[in-house]
Amino acid sequence: MNVAVIQFPGSNCDADAVNAVRVMGGEARLVWHTEDSLGNVDAVILPGGFSYGDHLRSGAIAARSPIMASVKAFAERGGPVLGICNGFQILCEAGLLPGALARNGHLHFVCRPVRLRVESTSSVFTSEYAPRQELTVPVAHGEGNYYAEAATIERLLGEGRVAFRYLDNPNGSLNDIAGIVSERGNVLGMMPHPERVVESVLGGTDGRGVFEGLFKAVVK
Numbered sequence: 001m002n003v004a005v006i007q008f009p010g011s012n013c014d015a016d017a018v019n020a021v022r023v024m025g026g027e028a029r030l031v032w033h034t035e036d037s038l039g040n041v042d043a044v045i046l047p048g049g050f051s052y053g054d055h056l057r058s059g060a061i062a063a064r065s066p067i068m069a070s071v072k073a074f075a076e077r078g079g080p081v082l083g084i085c086n087g088f089q090i091l092c093e094a095g096l097l098p099g100a101l102a103r104n105g106h107l108h109f110v111c112r113p114v115r116l117r118v119e120s121t122s123s124v125f126t127s128e129y130a131p132r133q134e135l136t137v138p139v140a141h142g143e144g145n146y147y148a149e150a151a152t153i154e155r156l157l158g159e160g161r162v163a164f165r166y167l168d169n170p171n172g173s174l175n176d177i178a179g180i181v182s183e184r185g186n187v188l189g190m191m192p193h194p195e196r197v198v199e200s201v202l203g204g205t206d207g208r209g210v211f212e213g214l215f216k217a218v219v220k
C-alpha cells in the first residue's frame with residue numbers, strides 16, 4: 001500500500017495523515033501541490049488544513065492546483081481518493097464530489113469529538129465497519145456545513161452515498177451529513193478526522209476502519 005498525501009500551502013494535517021497510513025502498516029509520502037504527477041500510488045489522501053488560508057472559499061484555490069488534474073485522472077480510473085476536512089472541501093470545489101461546505105451555521109469554529117453513524121458500508125472506505133456502527137471522531141472546522149440542492153441530497157440518499165452522519169450535528173449540515181462518496185464509491189469526502197483516531201494513545205481507534213477498508217480494497 002503506497003499512499004500519496006497531497007500537501008498544499010496551509011495544509012496542517014498532512015503529517016497526521018502520513019502517520020495514520022504508517023500506523024496502519026502502509027507507506028505514505030508527501031506530494032507537493034505543484035507536481036503534475038502522482039507517481040506510482042495505490043491511493044491518494046487530501047489532508048485537512050487551511051489551504052491558501054481559506055481565501056475566497058475553503059479549498060477553492062487548492063482545487064485548481066496543478067496536481068489536481070492527476071488526482072482527477074486517478075479517481076476517474078477508479079483509484080481511491082480520501083479527502084479529510086479541507087480535503088473534502090477541495091474535492092467539492094474540484095467537482096469530484098457534489099455540493100459545498102458552507103460556514104458553520106453558528107459561525108464559530110468547532111473543535112471537539114463528535115458522534116457519527118456509519119450510514120453505508122458499500123464504499124471502499126466504510127466496508128470494514130458494521131452497518132449503523134457508531135463512532136467517535138474529532139472535528140475541527142469553521143466551514144463544515146454541508147449543502148447541496150434538494151435533488152442532489154435525494155440522489156445521495158437514494159444511492160446510499162451518505163457514508164457518515166452526525167448524531168450530534170456540530171455545524172448545521174443538511175441531513176446531518178458528515179461524509180459522502182462518489183458515484184463509484186472510490187472517492188470519500190468527510191469533515192471528521194479519522195487519521196486522528198487510529199491508535200489509543202491519540203484517544204481513540206474509531207478511525208482505523210477507514211484505512212482498513214482502503215487497505216483491504218487495494219492490497220489483494
Ligand SMILES: NC(=O)CC[C@H](N)C(=O)O
Nearest residue numbers: 048049085086141142143
Ligand atoms: N481541519 C481542517 O481541515 C480545517 C478545514 C477548513 N479550513 C475549515 O476551517 O473549515
